[in-house]
Amino acid sequence: MHEGSIPIVNAMSDPAAAVPVLEVSGLRTRFGPLRAVDGVSFAVAPGETLCIVGESGSGKSTVALSIMGLIPPAAGRVEAGSIHLAGHGELRGLADAAMAAIRGRAMGMIFQEPMTSLNPVFKVGTQIAEVVRRHQGMSRAAAHDRAVELLRLVGVPSPQMRALDYPHQLSGGMRQRVMIAMAIACDPMLILADEPTTALDVTIQAQILALIEELKQRLGSGIVFITHDLRVVAQIAQTVCVMYAGVVVESATTRALLRTPLHPYTSGLMASIPAAQPRGTRRRLPVIAGTVPNLAKLPGGCRFRSRCPKAFDLCAEVEPPLAPPAKGDPDRLVRCWLHADGVAA
Amino acid sequence: MGTARYIARRLIFSACLILGVSVILFAMINAIGNPIEILLAERPGMTDEVIESVSRYYGLDGSVTDRYFTWLWAILRFDFGTSIIYNQPVSEMLVTYGLETLKIQIPAILIALVVSVLISVMAATRQYSRLDFGVIAGAMLGHSLPGFFIGILLILVFSYWLGILPSYGAYSTRNMLMNSTLIDGLWHMVLPVGMLVFFNTATLTLLMRSSLVEVLRQDFITAARASGLPERRVVFGHALRNAFIPVLTYLGILFGVMLGTAPVTETVFTWPGLGALYIMAIQQLDYPLIMGETMIITFMLVGATLLTDIAYVAIDPRIRLA
Amino acid sequence: MTPLLDVADLAVHFPVFRGPLRRKAGTVRAVDGVSLQVFRGETLALVGESGCGKSTLARAVLRLQEPSAGQLRFEGQDLLRLDRRAMKAARRRMRMVFQDPHASLNPRLRAGEIVGEAFDIHGCTRRERDAGVAELLTLVGLGPEHAARFPHEFSGGQRQRIGIARALALHPSLVVCDEPVSALDVSVQAQIVNLLMELQERLGLSYLFISHDLHLVEFIADRVAVMYLGRIVETAPIQSLYAAPLHPYTQALLAASPSIDPDRRHQHVVPDGEVPSPLSPPSGCAFHPRCPFAIANCRAEMPPLLTLAPGHDVRCWRAGEWAAAPQRAAIPVGS
Structure with a gap:
């Protein structure tokens, strides 16, 4: 109902037809023996919000850090795959300095914890201005003005005064707005958001989701939005990748995925979200039994097998490929033998 | 403003502290007894009359409180009386010897600070590397070795074996090096400063490295990298200032106790500073000198603590009044 | 009981x-x-x-x-x-x-x-x-x-x-x-x-x-x-x-809670602003600065907790109006 008040710059009708902003294929990232990301591929079009959903240990945050080139070299490394950013080509293998020049300019990142993601000893205006100065070579004064303008853009009231505040003087919601201002300071074509609303209260979460949506319309950027919450996915995403134990198990448009989940993990996740149920005794939530497997010693076959109510012999023997389902929408992908050609019982 | 009031209160608190120390010091010295009796009683031909007149001469005949306030009023005017042994005004001696002490202590702390920052950055940015472990091991060793041991080792190597640096004193007694007081003075400073730098660097590096490792793990460092800041700027601009906050306390103590730790260095290198003077004063029961030096050490310690507190406010906005 | x-x-x-x-x-x-x-x-x-x-x-x-x-x-x-x-x-x-x-x-x-x-x-x-x-x-x-x-x-x-x-x-x-x-x-x-x-x-x-x-x-x-x-x-x-x-804050919380249904996006209005500092709470009803329905009385006086139905208590001056016409409650005034 408020859609009309937002100026829609990006008038793209079919995101899939456009050249993707980001194309990731076969990404593998390891932390020692731990295969955190084990062959992940996806693409994001300009103006598209792609959600990566998963629980802790699914590798979703590692995907974001791998794209940004921020995997600490002492802890792990991107082993294989390609990360292609429109206008900048292949990012994997770029020198540190070249990568640093792209970060914050062509791609910005928003983090989960607004309380700890800003440097406590610098004024927030200074921190935003620093990014602008670094990438756009502005003077100190011009960068400060731009920082104030960015704060206004992300909905911080009296931005002139707030720019002079230190992070501890701002609420969690305001700090997250500051983080967003930093991420979009140089009009990036790609925004990576790693659980940006998880630490926030529900009314503030709604405000931040609306802000991210509005900024996407304005800048026409592609967004990779990482979350564990399928309800947030329903609110913000055009396409979804569901990750489990380092791989994508299902990807589809949001509506298709939430209306008819194909992978048993996706349907299990959806079912375990509490919703209104008839009153009376013995109300229970459907659960996914067990816990996420240890990534350092994954068994062969399907990674979800041990928790899957529908697992059969083949699941233990061979890992299913991520492929279009045998029946139904050819645009979606699922990693499950139940939906594979000629296998489904 | 809040900060000004804060500093004002800290100043008042510091003054009270100094006053408290002066009372305790005076009471303790007084408890030992009449110094004239202790110093002169054993001498032959000392009659009670002589002791009494000497006591009167030194103002030791009044009541304890009278004498305390006379003394307090005097030290407020920077008059610490006359040294019994050297027969010179204590205030002049404090200045002369104090400058000699500061001459080696201040450069030593500053050099140690710079060196430890550089070493810590190298180690912390390569955590768990061989370099990092080497730095930790070295710093632990340096921190555990007693200062005089390092001093003697330095003398052995550079003065005795190599014979390139002087092992004692602040100036050459006969021929100045290159006929310049400045160069000769610097030449003599090398070993004592070296010993202090070694010791201070070890401790500062231990603190700074662990603090920096902790800070480099924080989210805001990842966020700074994510906004494309060059690594040098991330480490020196963003991490170091945060890492410095816990180190500040130790730095304050270092400045505060530098007169207190001076005796060891100055004994090893026969340096004509306050530390050596203090030892001498105690050995010879030179009361005015002991009291004067103790008050100066107190002043330094309280002053350093005050400066540390102010530095905290400057460096960490979270401490400031909101 | x-x-x-x-x-x-x-x-x-x-x-x-x-x-x-x-x-x-x-x-x-x-x-x-x-x-x-x-x-x-x-x-x-x-x-x-x-x-x-x-x-x-x-x-x-x-x-x-x-x-x-x-x-x-x-x-x-x-x-x-x-x-x-x-x-x-x-x-x-x-x-x-x-x-x-x-x-x-x-x-x-x-x-x-x-x-x-x-x-x-x-x-x-x-x-x-x-x-x-x-x-x-x-x-x-x-x-x-x-x-x-x-x-x-x-x-x-x-x-x-x-x-x-x-x-x-x-x-x-x-x-x-x-x-x-x-x-x-x-x-x-x-x-x-x-x-x-x-x-x-x-x-x-x-x-x-x-x-x-x-x-x-x-x-x-x-x-x-x-x-x-x-x-x-x-x-x-x-x-x-x-x-x-019945309370506008409860309505806001419910509206802000995301739904799993992708077709029910942005159907509700999310309240502006944030929870005020408990050190200096607003006068009257603490929610009035964020409330789209606030009237003069809300700024002046803290409303009492009124029982409008068995077991249903509300602290809002206008709760009676919402109780009379509950469907109206979700429609923000002035938009």
Whole structure:
């Protein structure tokens, strides 16, 4: 109902037809023996919000850090795959300095914890201005003005005064707005958001989701939005990748995925979200039994097998490929033998 | 403003502290007894009359409180009386010897600070590397070795074996090096400063490295990298200032106790500073000198603590009044 | 029916010290005149955003935080009049499950010691303790063999099971659950929620259930109390609260809770602004600066908690209007 008040710059009708902003294929990232990301591929079009959903240990945050080139070299490394950013080509293998020049300019990142993601000893205006100065070579004064303008853009009231505040003087919601201002300071074509609303209260979460949506319309950027919450996915995403134990198990448009989940993990996740149920005794939530497997010693076959109510012999023997389902929408992908050609019982 | 009031209160608190120390010091010295009796009683031909007149001469005949306030009023005017042994005004001696002490202590702390920052950055940015472990091991060793041991080792190597640096004193007694007081003075400073730098660097590096490792793990460092800041700027601009906050306390103590730790260095290198003077004063029961030096050490310690507190406010906005 | 827990006009005020000199800068009324009842076998959910005082209220109920004023009756006893010994005995009957299963278990104690601590404190023999621990671990879906393990050997969900077993030692009648599943993964949340519901049915427990997740609350609770800035703004049975929320803040919370249905995007209006500082709360109704329906009276005077239907209390000057025309409530004025 408020859609009309937002100026829609990006008038793209079919995101899939456009050249993707980001194309990731076969990404593998390891932390020692731990295969955190084990062959992940996806693409994001300009103006598209792609959600990566998963629980802790699914590798979703590692995907974001791998794209940004921020995997600490002492802890792990991107082993294989390609990360292609429109206008900048292949990012994997770029020198540190070249990568640093792209970060914050062509791609910005928003983090989960607004309380700890800003440097406590610098004024927030200074921190935003620093990014602008670094990438756009502005003077100190011009960068400060731009920082104030960015704060206004992300909905911080009296931005002139707030720019002079230190992070501890701002609420969690305001700090997250500051983080967003930093991420979009140089009009990036790609925004990576790693659980940006998880630490926030529900009314503030709604405000931040609306802000991210509005900024996407304005800048026409592609967004990779990482979350564990399928309800947030329903609110913000055009396409979804569901990750489990380092791989994508299902990807589809949001509506298709939430209306008819194909992978048993996706349907299990959806079912375990509490919703209104008839009153009376013995109300229970459907659960996914067990816990996420240890990534350092994954068994062969399907990674979800041990928790899957529908697992059969083949699941233990061979890992299913991520492929279009045998029946139904050819645009979606699922990693499950139940939906594979000629296998489904 | 809040900060000004804060500093004002800290100043008042510091003054009270100094006053408290002066009372305790005076009471303790007084408890030992009449110094004239202790110093002169054993001498032959000392009659009670002589002791009494000497006591009167030194103002030791009044009541304890009278004498305390006379003394307090005097030290407020920077008059610490006359040294019994050297027969010179204590205030002049404090200045002369104090400058000699500061001459080696201040450069030593500053050099140690710079060196430890550089070493810590190298180690912390390569955590768990061989370099990092080497730095930790070295710093632990340096921190555990007693200062005089390092001093003697330095003398052995550079003065005795190599014979390139002087092992004692602040100036050459006969021929100045290159006929310049400045160069000769610097030449003599090398070993004592070296010993202090070694010791201070070890401790500062231990603190700074662990603090920096902790800070480099924080989210805001990842966020700074994510906004494309060059690594040098991330480490020196963003991490170091945060890492410095816990180190500040130790730095304050270092400045505060530098007169207190001076005796060891100055004994090893026969340096004509306050530390050596203090030892001498105690050995010879030179009361005015002991009291004067103790008050100066107190002043330094309280002053350093005050400066540390102010530095905290400057460096960490979270401490400031909101 | 007398309630198991009866809280009347409870207040918890904290003096606030600021700046390097820790001077008193004011008083935070974290909980300010809260009355609520928990009946036997029911779940009362306490919802609200961070800083609304719900966790402080929970701690005050257990006297882990000494209330500044008010009455606290539990199982017929006036808790605030009890001496230390009597309070210790009362604490056997009212226990707490914490939010963070990582931080709330002592990492140096074995699971058996953590669960058995209550037995030791209340002077049971070693055999009674071991038998009790084994029974409790089985009850929460673990096994007696887990007693010898340390917390770090368990997953997050298992750790929360240990936390629940600890709370259930010595047969409490009331368990205060402070966001017991919000730190857990989605698939594990459901397991813990089911466990809590199963235990309630088997043991007849009452829960004071603190949560910010309105979907979860709708599933698990019988009644809800909504808090805003230290006060209860609405109390109602689940069905009426979700069908016809009467306080504008409750409406905002429900509107802001995302729905799993992708076709129901941005259907509601989200309130502007943020929760004000509890140090300087707004005049009158604390919600008025963010309320789209505020009238002059809201700025001037704090509305009383009015009972508009059986069991449905609302603190809003205009609640009568919403109750008369509930469908109007979701339509913001002036848009």
